[in-house]
Amino acid sequence: MAVENLLLEIRNLWKSYDGHPAVRGMDLEVQPGEIFGLLGPNGAGKTTILKIVVGLLKMDKGVVRVDGMDIEEDQYEYKRVLGYLPESLALPEYLTVEEFLGYVARVRNVPKDVIAQKADMYLRMLDLEDRKSDLIVSLSRGMKQKLGMSAALIHDPDLLLLDEPLVGIDPSGQHTIKEGLREMVRQGRSVLVSTHMLDTAERLCDRVGIIHRGRNVVAGDIKRLRGLAETGENSTLEQVFLKLTGEEEEVVEERKRRRGLFGWFRR
Amino acid sequence: MTLTTIVKFKIKEYFGSVRASRGSFFLALSGLAWLNAMGLIAGFVLPEAFLLGEPDVLLNAMAAFLSAYLAVFLMLSMRGGMTTFQAELDFLMTSPVRPRVYLVADLLFQLLSIHVFFSPMIPFVLATGLRLGLPLSSLLIGIALYEVYLVMGLMSMQGLGVIGLRWQSRWLTLLTFLLIGLLILPSLGLVGFLSVNYSDIPLPATLVSSQLISLLRGVAIDLGAFSAFLAYPLVVSLLYLAVSSKNFFQYARPTVAIAFGEASFRAKSLQTRGLIKHLGPLTKLVTLDYRKGGLLGFLARKELIRVVRDGSLLMVLLIFAIYGAIGLTSASLAQQNGDVAGGQMFSLVVYSAIVPTMLAVSWSTSERANLWIILVSGRSLAKYFQALFAVFAALAVAIPLGLLIMVSLFAGAPSLWLLLGALAVSSFSSALSIYSLVAFSPVRQGAFSTAQFFTIGFSVLGALLLSSPFLAVMTLENALSPLIQLVLGVSFLGYTGVALYVLVGRIQKKAAEMEV
Numbered sequence: 001m002a003v004e005n006l007l008l009e010i011r012n013l014w015k016s017y018d019g020h021p022a023v024r025g026m027d028l029e030v031q032p033g034e035i036f037g038l039l040g041p042n043g044a045g046k047t048t049i050l051k052i053v054v055g056l057l058k059m060d061k062g063v064v065r066v067d068g069m070d071i072e073e074d075q076y077e078y079k080r081v082l083g084y085l086p087e088s089l090a091l092p093e094y095l096t097v098e099e100f101l102g103y104v105a106r107v108r109n110v111p112k113d114v115i116a117q118k119a120d121m122y123l124r125m126l127d128l129e130d131r132k133s134d135l136i137v138s139l140s141r142g143m144k145q146k147l148g149m150s151a152a153l154i155h156d157p158d159l160l161l162l163d164e165p166l167v168g169i170d171p172s173g174q175h176t177i178k179e180g181l182r183e184m185v186r187q188g189r190s191v192l193v194s195t196h197m198l199d200t201a202e203r204l205c206d207r208v209g210i211i212h213r214g215r216n217v218v219a220g221d222i223k224r225l226r227g228l229a230e231t232g233e234n235s236t237l238e239q240v241f242l243k244l245t246g247e248e249e250e251v252v253e254e255r256k257r258r259r260g261l262f263g264w265f266r267r
Numbered sequence: 268m269t270l271t272t273i274v275k276f277k278i279k280e281y282f283g284s285v286r287a288s289r290g291s292f293f294l295a296l297s298g299l300a301w302l303n304a305m306g307l308i309a310g311f312v313l314p315e316a317f318l319l320g321e322p323d324v325l326l327n328a329m330a331a332f333l334s335a336y337l338a339v340f341l342m343l344s345m346r347g348g349m350t351t352f353q354a355e356l357d358f359l360m361t362s363p364v365r366p367r368v369y370l371v372a373d374l375l376f377q378l379l380s381i382h383v384f385f386s387p388m389i390p391f392v393l394a395t396g397l398r399l400g401l402p403l404s405s406l407l408i409g410i411a412l413y414e415v416y417l418v419m420g421l422m423s424m425q426g427l428g429v430i431g432l433r434w435q436s437r438w439l440t441l442l443t444f445l446l447i448g449l450l451i452l453p454s455l456g457l458v459g460f461l462s463v464n465y466s467d468i469p470l471p472a473t474l475v476s477s478q479l480i481s482l483l484r485g486v487a488i489d490l491g492a493f494s495a496f497l498a499y500p501l502v503v504s505l506l507y508l509a510v511s512s513k514n515f516f517q518y519a520r521p522t523v524a525i526a527f528g529e530a531s532f533r534a535k536s537l538q539t540r541g542l543i544k545h546l547g548p549l550t551k552l553v554t555l556d557y558r559k560g561g562l563l564g565f566l567a568r569k570e571l572i573r574v575v576r577d578g579s580l581l582m583v584l585l586i587f588a589i590y591g592a593i594g595l596t597s598a599s600l601a602q603q604n605g606d607v608a609g610g611q612m613f614s615l616v617v618y619s620a621i622v623p624t625m626l627a628v629s630w631s632t633s634e635r636a637n638l639w640i641i642l643v644s645g646r647s648l649a650k651y652f653q654a655l656f657a658v659f660a661a662l663a664v665a666i667p668l669g670l671l672i673m674v675s676l677f678a679g680a681p682s683l684w685l686l687l688g689a690l691a692v693s694s695f696s697s698a699l700s701i702y703s704l705v706a707f708s709p710v711r712q713g714a715f716s717t718a719q720f721f722t723i724g725f726s727v728l729g730a731l732l733l734s735s736p737f738l739a740v741m742t743l744e745n746a747l748s749p750l751i752q753l754v755l756g757v758s759f760l761g762y763t764g765v766a767l768y769v770l771v772g773r774i775q776k777k778a779a780e781m782e783v
Contacts, residue, residue, distance in 0.1 A: 054643040056783045079645030090636035094576035095555060095569075102557030106565055107644040112558050135576075151640075 006065070007032050007081075007159045007190045008053065013062035015048055015214075022048045024214040026062070030159065030190050035181060037205030038194040039241060045214040046194040047087055050161050054084045067158065080109070083157030087164045087194075089148045093137035097128060097147060100136060101154055108155040115154075122150035126176060141168040149177060160184065160191045166200055178204055202237040212245040269364060273372035276359075278379070280352050294720055299386060306387025310394025323466050326476050327456065330465035333416060333472035334450040340424040341447050345440065346522055348428020349373045350380075353521045360516040367511040370429070374421050381417060388413070395483070405482045412496075416475050419500040422507040429510045432518040471499040562646075566654035574658065579629040583622055583666060590618045591670055614674065615667050615685065616738065619692040620730045622663040624723045627700035630655070631722070635704075639783045648705075649775035656701050656771065663693035684744050687756065688737040691763050696730035698770040705777040733766060 008030035015023040023045040030036045038046050051057040053064055055075060064071045069078040092100060101119040110118065123129045126146040131139060139147065145168050152160060160181070166174045181191050181204065195201055201208055202222060209219035218228055226235055229243040285295045340348075350373060359369065382389075389410070396406040431439055450472070456464035465473045474496035481488050555572050557565065574580045591614075641651050667689050671681055703722040731738070736759050740747065747755070 056639055056642055058782060076645045076647060079643060082643065082645075084639075084643045086639060090639065092569075092573065092634070092637045092640075094573050099555040099557070099572075102555065103569055104640060104644070106557050106562065107641055107646050109645075115557055 005032060006030065007067055008192060009063075009065040010049070010053070011063040013049065013052065013064065014060045015045075015052060015057065016060060022214050023052075023059075025216075026211065026214065027216055028209055028219070030192050032158075032190055033185055033188050034206040035185055035191045035193060035204055037201035037208035038192060038211065039196065039198065039201055039208050039237075040211040041196065041245060043213075044211045046211065047163055048214075049211075050084070050163050050192070050194055051086075054082055054161060055079060080155075081158040083152035083155065083160040085145075085148050085152045085160075085162045085165050087167075089144060091136050091144055091148065093135065096133050096135055097123065097139070098132045100147065101151060104151040105154050110155050118154050118156075119150070122153055125180060126150055126173065142170055142173060145169050146173055146177075153180075158189050160189070161194075162191065163194045164196075165193060166195070166197060174200075198237045198241055208237070210241060210244050217244050269368050270372050270375075273359065273364070273369060274375050274379075276355075277350065277352070277372065277376040280354065281350070281376075281380070282383070299383070302387045303390050306389070306391040307394045309387070310391040310396075311398055323464070325480055326473070327453075327465045329476040329479065330470065330472040331454040333476060334454070334465065334470060336417070337420050337423070337472065338447045338450040340420040341427065341443050341450070344424040344427035345431060345443055346428070347432055347519065348424040348426070349519070349522060350377060351519050351522045356519060356521060360519060366429075366514050366516060369516075370425055370511045374418070374425060377421050378417060381421075399483065401483070401485065405485070408488075409479050409482045412475055412478055415500055416471065419471065419503050422500075422503045426503065426507045426510045429513060429515045432515050433513055469495060471496060474499075563650060563654055563657075566651055567657045570655055570658040573634060574626060574629075574662070577629070577633055579626055579633075580662070582629065583625050583662070586621065586625065587618070587666055587670060590614050591673055615671055615681075615689045616692055616731070616734075618670060619663060619667045619689045620696040620727045621723075622666055622693065623659045623697040623700040624726045626659050626662065627704055627722050627726065631704055636783075638781070642781075642783055647775075648778040648781055652701055652705060652774050652778045653771070656697055656774070659697035659700060660694050663697050664690060667693065682741070682744060683756075684737065684741045684752075687759070688734060688741045691734040691737045691759070692730050694763065694767055695733040695770075696726050698767055698774065699726040699729040699733075702770060702774050702777065705774055705781060736762070 006029050008028065010026055010028040013023050013026040013028075014021070022043075026045070026049060028036075028038070028049070038049065040046050048057060052059045053066065053071070055071065066078040067081045071078050092103070095103060098119060101123070102115055105115040105118065106112075119132075120129070123132060126149060128143060128146055128150065131143065136144065136147065145165070149162075149165065152162070165177065169177065184191060185206075193201070193205065207219065207221050208225065210217040210225070218225060220228075222237060222240070225237075225240045225244070226233065229235070229240045231239045231243050285292055349370070355369075392406065392410060392413075395401075396409075427439065427443060430436075431443075449468075450470065452461065453463055453465045453468060453470075455461040465476070474492050477492050478488055478496065553572060553575070555565075555569055559565070560568070574583075638648065638651075641648055671685070671689070675681055700722060703725050707721060707725075736755075740752070740755055740759075744752070
């Protein structure tokens with residue numbers, strides 16, 4: 001049964017690679033007009049979840065609904081409302097910046113007469129206007145990331161899925177992107193950001209969901225998470241994260257173990 | 268110790284990926300065995316008249332071959348002359364290792380690599396020696412001379428490479444080009460375009476070739492020529508000694524983009540990126556206008572622009588030049604013998620099948636990663652692969668057609684069945700190449716991976732098999748009446764249409780199941 005007014009709804013999602021489970025019974029909800037941060041250590045399953053939602057991977061089990069549409073029932077139609085920026089961004093480097101945005105816009109069914117206007121708008125916003133005629137191969141990593149962001153936005157999606165979007169982008173570019181995302185949210189659209197940059201998540205996201213080893217740990221706003229972790233009112237998201245994922249204990253255990261190993265030498 | 272460690276590292280970095288799977292190991296091993304067997308056979312069957320006939324012909328041919336070696340070394344010297352991996356730049360060149368140690372290690376590694384890639388040379392020499400009944404000492408001296416020549420070439424390459432890296436002088440580039448010209452130009456004498464021949468110039472290749480020929484004929488070595496030859500390696504060694512003490516680490520850059528065997532996807536994309544950087548600006552005259560045409564045509568134009576800008580088409584055209592040369596030679600030979608079809612058929616049919624497979628291999632290493640753009644857009648991949656098929660088939664028909672026109676200028680107009688056969692082979696090979704891409708190719712693969720070899724083998728053999736009715740009629744053409752030919756032509760075209768329809772349908776079905 002679909003929950004109304006949810007842009008993204010994930011129920012009991014399972015996915016494994018060669019018998020190794022990557023996602024184990026995940027649940028997740030993204031509401032209209034919010035930035036939701038998906039946090040987790042490396043290998044937690046964040047990228048896998050995003051790839052399943054955008055149709056790059058097939059799930060083993062579960063239900064995923066985008067804007068009320070079951071992604072298994074119609075594998076194409078729901079993608080109209082999605083914009084996606086992958087973590088490992090592969091781009092057709094033989095195209096120019098302008099040609100690439102035109103290409104994405106055409107496959108995204110953006111009307112031909114508005115493509116130029118939209119491309120110009122996003123390129124101006126992300127300071128890429130003067131690189132319009134350059135081949136993508138000549139762009140720096142940060143510029144490519146900004147171009148990927150423009151491509152994810154070119155069809156005005158209702159739900160933007162961003163996998164580590166700020167990696168490799170300079171501070172001014174990060175600021176522009178964050179402002180752009182806030183503006184999107186003010187217009188009633190939503191963003192799902194997968195990241196392990198906790199300070200970014202703390203400042204950018206309205207709610208965060210912490211996942212660990214493919215399972216939900218907890219979801220909610222930072223205040224709720226602090227309460228659950230019992231880390232105090234002034235604790236950082238990093239402290240909350242370490243507490244809730246049990247990594248703090250793991251770090252302490254590791255230190256103890258090392259002390260035990262090297263203690264003999266120290267004596 | 269450091270020297271052997273570096274050599275071992277280089278071997279593992281370059282050849283180690285062959286061990287990635289049993290398939291790639293077996294492929295490499297069988298390829299090596301096949302090449303060595305060819306060398307052995309060539310040594311036994313090479314005409315005795317050639318080996319013991321006109322001495323000048325043999326001297327010039329051998330000197331041309333050995334000079335080409337040296338010319339390639341000199342060309343590589345302009346790219347640094349070393350096989351430097353990114354990992355070496357990051358970890359080895361930031362350690363206290365001396366440049367000379369690194370340089371010598373690289374020399375040993377390159378010497379070993381040459382022996383792997385040109386491994387048939389030794390069986391060839393051994394077989395030739397056995398056939399001519401040469402004493403073992405002559406064979407050993409011959410092999411030693413060849414090795415000295417190789418080491419001298421490698422030392423020149425590295426020495427000039429270091430000088431180029433450190434001082435980046437245009438004069439050095441000019442000098443290198445002049446030397447390459449000096450080494451290659453006498454080869455024109457072989458075909459009568461120049462009156463000067465290798466035998467007239469005391470190049471190292473000429474001097475070493477004359478010694479090798481003396482050994483082959485059981486004649487005593489000319490000590491004067493032998494000493495003159497040794498002067499070259501001596502001078503090069505002195506240069507090498509002086510240059511190798513200079514620190515070139517700050518100027519070194521990675522030169523090995525693709526390791527042998529299971530090359531990494533990243534390495535291949537780096538190489539493609541390099542090609543786009545150099546070729547892209549030249550090809551920007553044709554642009555991708557998103558305002559024009561329907562989606563299928565737009566996707567096809569985008570793919571056409573890709574093959575032009577990323578160098579895939581250039582690679583195909585290079586092979587075209589080789590097949591063109593084979594075609595022209597066989598056509599001119601056939602003309603002399605009053606036979607016209609043999610050379611044409613071979614070149615055209617084989618090349619028609621190969622073009623799409625080359626494009627497919629290039630696609631899977633550079634463009635497959637960009638499929639996500641279509642997949643997340645809400646479009647089915649079926650349309651994209653339809654466009655890809657159209658581009659592959661168009662190029663696979665157009666390029667061999669160019670070859671055919673070129674050969675026809677020498678050998679007369681081709682038969683209709685030859686054209687139909689080539690058309691069928693190109694279409695089937697295009698469809699099968701794309702089918703193997705969507706059905707069998709893994710997400711990430713190397714330039715020489717098992718999957719790539721499979722794509723080539725599957726598509727070429729499959730296309731020849733599916734086109735066999737055309738090929739059969741092509742060979743029996745003269746024995747069939749025009750009416751029978753017409754009936755067969757119409758039914759074969761119908762069969763091709765149905766088979767392609769089925770194949771394209773299978774492609775679309777498989778494309779819908781693809782993961783990226």
